[in-house]
Amino acid sequence: MKNWPLWEVFIRSKNGLEHRHCGSLHASDATMALENARDVYTRRMEGVSIWVVPSSQITASNPEHNGETFEPAMDKAYRHPTFYDLPDELKHM
Amino acid sequence: MDNKLIQYILGIADNSLILGQRLGELCGHGPSLETDIALTNISLDLFGQTRSYYQYVAQLQGGVATEDTVAFLRLEREYKNVLLVEQPNTDFGYVIAKQFLFDVFHLAFLQELQHSKDTQLAAIAVKSIKEVLYHTRFSSDWIKRLGDGTTESHGRIQTAINDLWIYTDELFQPTEADTAMVTQGIGVDSTKLKANYYQLVSAVLAEATLITPVVEYFQKGGKQGIHSEHMGFIVTELQFMQRTYPNMNW
Numbered sequence: 001m002k003n004w005p006l007w008e009v010f011i012r013s014k015n016g017l018e019h020r021h022c023g024s025l026h027a028s029d030a031t032m033a034l035e036n037a038r039d040v041y042t043r044r045m046e047g048v049s050i051w052v053v054p055s056s057q058i059t060a061s062n063p064e065h066n067g068e069t070f071e072p073a074m075d076k077a078y079r080h081p082t083f084y085d086l087p088d089e090l091k092h093m
Numbered sequence: 094m095d096n097k098l099i100q101y102i103l104g105i106a107d108n109s110l111i112l113g114q115r116l117g118e119l120c121g122h123g124p125s126l127e128t129d130i131a132l133t134n135i136s137l138d139l140f141g142q143t144r145s146y147y148q149y150v151a152q153l154q155g156g157v158a159t160e161d162t163v164a165f166l167r168l169e170r171e172y173k174n175v176l177l178v179e180q181p182n183t184d185f186g187y188v189i190a191k192q193f194l195f196d197v198f199h200l201a202f203l204q205e206l207q208h209s210k211d212t213q214l215a216a217i218a219v220k221s222i223k224e225v226l227y228h229t230r231f232s233s234d235w236i237k238r239l240g241d242g243t244t245e246s247h248g249r250i251q252t253a254i255n256d257l258w259i260y261t262d263e264l265f266q267p268t269e270a271d272t273a274m275v276t277q278g279i280g281v282d283s284t285k286l287k288a289n290y291y292q293l294v295s296a297v298l299a300e301a302t303l304i305t306p307v308v309e310y311f312q313k314g315g316k317q318g319i320h321s322e323h324m325g326f327i328v329t330e331l332q333f334m335q336r337t338y339p340n341m342n343w
Contacts, residue, residue, distance in 0.1 A: 028238070035230075036128075039130050039134050
């Protein structure tokens with residue numbers, strides 16, 4: 001079981017909301033990953049839908065490049081859509 | 094009549110209690126974090142079902158009886174669980190084989206119990222079916238994974254199935270209480286579940302490339318309170334807190 005690959009788990013907490021990353025686990029294949037995710041991450045009614053993705057399939061940004069990747073955005077406040085009044089009916093923005 | 098009904102309910106509930114206790118032994122000792130949590134989840138499902146049954150028994154007994162007195166203050170002979178569920182967790186193969194052989198029966202049993210004339214038993218059955226559906230899926234999947242896995246896992250799960258097979262027939266042997274409750278439309282006629290049970294179990298075993306054992310003699314006795322040598326140890330651990338600190342509460 002030490003050789004089982006790692007999987008990333010995404011849970012949708014309610015219909016209409018997006019799946020969110022909630023953690024990772026080990027499993028030998030996708031079916032087992034779903035069952036394990038059910039047992040590890042939804043035992044307190046956290047979800048209505050589960051996605052599992054092999055961790056090896058995720059391409060991540062390089063933390064060494066954080067400077068040029070993220071810092072240029074820091075002083076561009078005008079990119080935030082904070083100048084609009086949102087209607088009360090609009091949830092989850 | 095109430096006494097027969099009580100005995101009948103205990104016959105159902107004690108299976109869940111003792112199997113739940115066996116699974117509880119694995120808490121923190123599962124082969125991987127994920128399986129550890131999965132098995133203890135099943136244990137908690139079974140304890141939840143047990144509580145509903147024992148609350149009903151306590152209500153029928155009246156007086157000072159509570160779900161806790163029913164669970165913790167009986168003598169070994171007064172537990173009516175089948176021998177299968179008290180067998181030890183020798184290795185992961187035995188844990189899964191025991192679970193699987195019980196789950197297939199448990200599901201078929203509850204699917205009948207939901208039509209019981211006793212509305213309380215029917216309601217417990219309806220609630221439990223979803224849980225046991227998952228248990229059956231979990232244990233069947235593992236039977237296939239182990240059977241169709243490596244030479245080592247195949248050998249171990251076949252050994253476990255062979256060793257536990259002698260305890261399967263008891264699931265279908267009616268007690269006096271069973272017969273009385275079937276007559277009243279309250280109980281499930283387990284003898285009618287037998288053919289389908291062996292068919293379902295054999296199909297999963299075949300898919301798992303395992304051999305369905307053939308034996309001449311089956312063990313029995315648990316339903317009459319005549320248990321295997323393992324039961325005393327289980328009851329000792331189960332009852333330790335209530336025996337040492339009577340009436341203690343969390």
